[in-house]
Amino acid sequence: MNTVLIVDDDSEIRDIIHVYLRNEGYFVLEAENGLEALHVIQTNLVQLVILDVMMPKLDGIHTCLKIRESYDVPIIMLSAKQEDIDKITGLTTGADDYMIKPFNPLELLARVKAQFRRSSMKNKEEIQAVTHLKDLVIDKVKHSVLLRGKELSLTPLEFGILELLASYPGQVFSSEKIYESVWKEPYGYSDNTVMVHIRNLREKIEIVPRAPQYIKTVWGVGYKIDK
Structure with missing residues (x-):
């Protein structure tokens, strides 16, 4: 069940929003001001915040800034002000x-549902961006590789x-295909560039580079990584 935090000093507005969200199956938390909201977020797993701008103790703008320091949770801001500058301030x-x-x-x-859909798609993309192969963890977004929990320094x-190899486990890639995919230029047939980089890569990820457990050579064809 998705949890939504409503932050508004007007109890009637909180009640109305609460009823609509609860009827759609959301779990709803409430706060009367920004300070209370920060406490709720610190002590609960909040997945979306509906945040009023004008509030006592700590207004919505500063509350939003505080939330963003530690949490990547969708925030929908509410305001009685209609000037464009207020919209820009809220969004920035x-x-x-x-x-x-x-x-x-x-x-x-409807906007709450839209934010949850975006969050769901983002989470799926983040999961797909990380590949686990035995003791290797490859993060395509961060461009980082962990081997048994230790980050490797790769060029x-x-x-x-x-x-490339980890994204298609079991598929054999020729030196030509690897070169054109990674270097983004035509392959030189007498070039051993790929072989040299494979050797350097094995030195970093294999326990015994001459008996690789990750990057396997398929003689006369190319290279592959099995699951």
Whole structure:
């Protein structure tokens, strides 16, 4: 069940939003001001925040900035102000969406659903961006490789070769295909560049480079990584 935090000093507005969200199956938490909201976020797994701008103790703008220091949670800001500068201020402080009061609760509900869809797609992309192969963890977004929990220092070309082979486990890639995919230029047939980079890569990821467990040579064909 997705958890939504409503932050507004107006109890009637909180009640209306709460009813609509609860009827759609969301678990709802409430806070009357920014300070209370920060405490709720620190002590609960909040997955989306509906945040009013004008509040006592700590306003929505500064609350949004504080949240963004530690949490990557979608934030929809609410405000009675209609000036464009207020929209810009709200969005540049880290808000994902912005609505003007008074608002239609059904429209707010639709925007909440849209934010959860975006978060779901982002999570799937992040999961797909990480490849696990035995003791190797390859993060395509961060361009990092961990071997038994220790980060390896790979050159961009070494990472490119490893990423290519790991993305298609079991598939054999010729030196020509590897070169054209990683170097992004036509392959030189007398060139042993790929072989040299494979050798250097094995020195970094294999326990015994001459008996590789990761990058296997298929003689006369090319290289592959098995699952």
